[in-house]
Amino acid sequence: MAEAAPKQRSPAAPRPVRCIVKLGGAAITNKGELESIDEESLRSACAQLRQAMSDGTAPEKVRGMDWSRRPGDPADPVVDAEGFAGMAGLGLDSNFVVVHGAGSFGHFQASRSGVHKGGLHSTLVKAGFVATRISVTSLNQEIVRALAREGIPSVGMSPFACGWSTQRRNVLHGDAVLDESLDCTILSGDVIIRHLAQLLTPKYVVFLTDVHGVYDRPPTDPNAVLLKEIEVDDNGGWSIVKPALEGNRKGVEISVAAHDTTGGMETKILEAAVIARLGVDVYITKVDTEHSLRALKGDVNTSSDDWLGTVIRAAK
Numbered sequence: 001m002a003e004a005a006p007k008q009r010s011p012a013a014p015r016p017v018r019c020i021v022k023l024g025g026a027a028i029t030n031k032g033e034l035e036s037i038d039e040e041s042l043r044s045a046c047a048q049l050r051q052a053m054s055d056g057t058a059p060e061k062v063r064g065m066d067w068s069r070r071p072g073d074p075a076d077p078v079v080d081a082e083g084f085a086g087m088a089g090l091g092l093d094s095n096f097v098v099v100h101g102a103g104s105f106g107h108f109q110a111s112r113s114g115v116h117k118g119g120l121h122s123t124l125v126k127a128g129f130v131a132t133r134i135s136v137t138s139l140n141q142e143i144v145r146a147l148a149r150e151g152i153p154s155v156g157m158s159p160f161a162c163g164w165s166t167q168r169r170n171v172l173h174g175d176a177v178l179d180e181s182l183d184c185t186i187l188s189g190d191v192i193i194r195h196l197a198q199l200l201t202p203k204y205v206v207f208l209t210d211v212h213g214v215y216d217r218p219p220t221d222p223n224a225v226l227l228k229e230i231e232v233d234d235n236g237g238w239s240i241v242k243p244a245l246e247g248n249r250k251g252v253e254i255s256v257a258a259h260d261t262t263g264g265m266e267t268k269i270l271e272a273a274v275i276a277r278l279g280v281d282v283y284i285t286k287v288d289t290e291h292s293l294r295a296l297k298g299d300v301n302t303s304s305d306d307w308l309g310t311v312i313r314a315a316k
């Protein structure tokens with residue numbers, strides 16, 4: 001009897017993406033202060049990402065992957081080669097995609113030069129395009145380093161440089177890009193997230209920002225009400241399920257900062273609604289809170305009141 005030939009191994013099926021998360025520019029930068037990172041929020045977001053990714057076997061001691069020297073560092077960086085060599089694995093289910101916004105990086109340069117409106121033939125727009133990319137890519141570098149310091153393996157990918165329909169475990173960001181009809185424009189991290197969600201169908205999507213979620217009016221208004229659950233129907237229409245608002249307060253009033261080139265919270269809600277229609281739940285919540293950790297873990301239950309944030313999901 002002839003032995004059966006060994007089966008040709010097909011390439012391993014890609015693992016489904018668990019979560020696509022946006023580290024909002026308002027969350028990880030001081031949006032009113034030019035090119036200023038909110039170090040504490042960024043550190044917290046990365047630490048929470050590590051917790052959410054942990055499969056229970058991750059060692060408590062974080063083994064940093066940023067082995068470069070930072071300006072002002074007195075000593076050579078610590079390279080824990082022996083520690084890594086002795087590890088069976090990282091103990092992390094790092095099948096997340098991280099996208100970040102620009103915050104106080106990029107928006108300023110883009111709005112001053114009008115990159116978002118196109119017209120690369122103009123010298124000002126050309127200069128603004130260059131300045132915007134310098135600014136957002138420098139933020140991207142800092143975010144990749146912050147993830148690496150938490151022992152999360154990640155690489156930075158710029159939409160302009162390599163296209164924005166990309167694979168998992170990468171850190172993408174809002175960017176200045178070329179546009180077929182406008183010549184150039186600004187691509188928001190919110191739009192990238194929607195596009196990736198359509199391609200990768202993650203289990204859930206998280207937007208971390210500087211407010212607890214979507215309110216019925218700008219949260220600077222003391223009477224603003226946090227909308228805890230928004231339902232999107234098959235036609236893309238959406239309705240507020242929780243809380244039940246009185247009278248004619250059925251809509252959402254939004255304000256956008258003057259230098260914001262991508263539409264702020266309005267864009268986020270529109271993109272979130274498209275994602276929800278795919279059957280993927282979207283959680284919008286505040287960075288560096290117990291609620292952001294729960295969202296990153298996918299541990300959000302709309303029937304309980306102890307989670308602060310907005311869930312946007314498809315109508316059942």
Ligand SMILES: Nc1ncnc2c1ncn2[C@@H]1O[C@H](COP(=O)(O)OP(=O)(O)OP(=O)(O)O)[C@@H](O)[C@H]1O
Binds near residue numbers: 103256
């Ligand atoms: N109705 C509203 N509900 C919630 N936030 C609102 C509303 N109207 C205006 N905002 C503002 O939207 C901001 C968050 O949106 P924004 O697009 O700035 O977030 P981000 O994604 O973190 O930042 P970036 O776009 O720079 O990446 C908040 O700072 C909030 O003040």
Ligand SMILES: C=C(C)CCOP(=O)(O)O
Binds near residue numbers: 105
């Ligand atoms: C270069 C810029 C301004 C990208 C904007 O991305 P966003 O902050 O996610 O909207």
